[in-house]
Amino acid sequence: MTLPDPAQLDAADPLREFRSRFFIDDPDLIYLDGNSLGRMPLAACEILHRQAEDGWGSRLVRGWNEGWFDLPARLGAKIASLIGAEPDEVVVADSTSVNLFKLAAAALEFQSGRSQIVSDDLNFPSDLYVLQGLAQTAGRKVVMARSPDGIEPGDVEPLIGGETALLTLSHTAFKSGAIRDMAAISAAARSVGALTLWDLSHSVGAVPVDLSGSGIDLAIGCTYKYLSGGPGAPAFLYVRRDLQERLRNPIAGWFGQARPFAFELKYEPASSLRRFQTGTPPILSLAAIEPGVDLVIEGGMDRIREKSMLLTGFLADLWERDLRPLGVALNSPLDAARRGSHISFGHPDGWRVDRALIEDARVIPDFREPDNIRFGLSPLYTTFTEVDEAVRRFRELLEQRTYEKYPPARAEVT
């Protein structure tokens, strides 16, 4: 198989200049985990310095009146532009899990006569944990579609019916990268009166979504993957405008109060989406989100998706030629249009191979049990040359079996 020259692909890449906007101190290190933690934009580093010295240090508590209070909504409006939502339909708050809890609990209360939450086994485990905990509290049941092969999602539509209070899925699956058909599934749910909640964590900034056009109700997503918001950066949530005043935030805090600085004794929710904020947001982590979001806006979701498909396509071709013969499986859909911006490779010694990639080959993927090595390709800074070189190093360590010196399994967190 003759593959294109990666240097030529890079030269023809309309996004090639964006790489220089990120902090890269070690060009020999091939970082393919932007789907877990995106690289730091240089401007994020500057914003942190500024928020520390000029903000917290110098302006002190006055910072709340000089931009901090409005920051969750202002960032939300920018993220809205990336996911086909209106500016007043997205806000940044809390973690992805806490946002899922708030929206799912609100949906269950709204759907008081229905007994089931429908999801699937490709959904992110933390989402499933939140749903299980909530189901226990609210006396509901979680029903799950099963993937036939751990790669392609199972058929969820037969599970949706009159008992479905809420349908909630990941748009792009964290492990295989498979993309769900948001519009079709949401239409099926809507036709039986179920609410829909989508986790966009592995899509936002890499895979276009059109929330308004898909007719969905609720969404959540994280900002630290393709948006490069920083480690554990606060997450976002989406509530369709006409639902905002009809849903109740179960965690009622002062940032969701109609008049937070009146310090009234009785809670009255803000009439806007602000009601889905709760406590005081962590400003330093929050402020660091903006530069990455700005870079994605500047790059443009269409160009980003186009390059993402070229990158994963190139990687799939390299796999076919160089890795498949060495026993590496493709645990992602083969069709680029059916997958997000990462590819999972299966290998029986996955954990050891992942170790060797990181420690010896200086390629950073991540590992997902039981045997998945994920290569995340971030269109704003991953180059075709890096992908080519990563596969060369991968092939070499498989041929030389250098991974066998590592322990066969991950040590457990205690």
Add this chain to the structure above:
Amino acid sequence: MTLPDPAQLDAADPLREFRSRFFIDDPDLIYLDGNSLGRMPLAACEILHRQAEDGWGSRLVRGWNEGWFDLPARLGAKIASLIGAEPDEVVVADSTSVNLFKLAAAALEFQSGRSQIVSDDLNFPSDLYVLQGLAQTAGRKVVMARSPDGIEPGDVEPLIGGETALLTLSHTAFKSGAIRDMAAISAAARSVGALTLWDLSHSVGAVPVDLSGSGIDLAIGCTYKYLSGGPGAPAFLYVRRDLQERLRNPIAGWFGQARPFAFELKYEPASSLRRFQTGTPPILSLAAIEPGVDLVIEGGMDRIREKSMLLTGFLADLWERDLRPLGVALNSPLDAARRGSHISFGHPDGWRVDRALIEDARVIPDFREPDNIRFGLSPLYTTFTEVDEAVRRFRELLEQRTYEKYPPARAEVT
């Protein structure tokens, strides 16, 4: 009335060297709002630079194995030492409001046969909002003790009985600064089988508490006031060790899972306090907490409390001599032992006076409806000279009525 010379008080202050450890770029600005947002430790600024460039920038996703994952527990153990708790009884996570929700919901589930939450009207409004929202979800009722004068807390013990699932109060009241007798009230609650949850936000780092010695069950608190953790820095929560495995976190996320990196489909809670973590924590804001906590540990809670009482005592004496004759009320307990580290002054034109203090007099207090001007005195960096000078400027603007040029009320947040 002859008052001591503030310069002599400063010279005799055993904590006087600590001020130089904080970022202070404008010595003429008298910052008396450390009870809302504490000043930035110089070391926090350094940690932010390091976490940005060396952490996120350079180590990238490897940071999670190099300290980030354990940071919530490590910081919790340090905070535990300040509040009379064991190292494994405190963890840093989420916001104060989300932590209150988690612990209060867990307590209500544990106390399934009891119908009431008992609190009082001096509790922080956001806490009351969370309790109201939770009571609505869980079909319980919030019963409130009423303060006779808005300064001293009302008598809560008559409200505690066999129907009390949970008693929850602020240890130091956000508005008046009055301190509750934690041990006595908790003993009364315990004697009828009620669980106790204390909000330590206005105490931690300023007023000693002894959680183990007081026999309480649960606590929460923020880190951005006297701990100088940074704007909106993540909060902490305390669960007494023997309760940890008996309570269920209603927001079940992967950071509370027994094996978070196994990505199992079914939630199994960690056996330790880690089960009360939920989503991925915001590392930049989290890391910035440590230097302020370290400074409080180094200063020592006994010396800090001693200086705090001297500071608020000096301010109360100045009020008596200079402000009371000009129509300023003392909205805090007169006895230093009965109040925390801030003093609230009442004035019929409170909002305008607050504006004039900030804009004209360069004194930064904060304002709490309807008429409270709070002066927060932070023992690690507030000087007696500053307190003296702040009162001089306050008196001057009252005498010259310069505050009358400001609008009579706060503009509403919309």
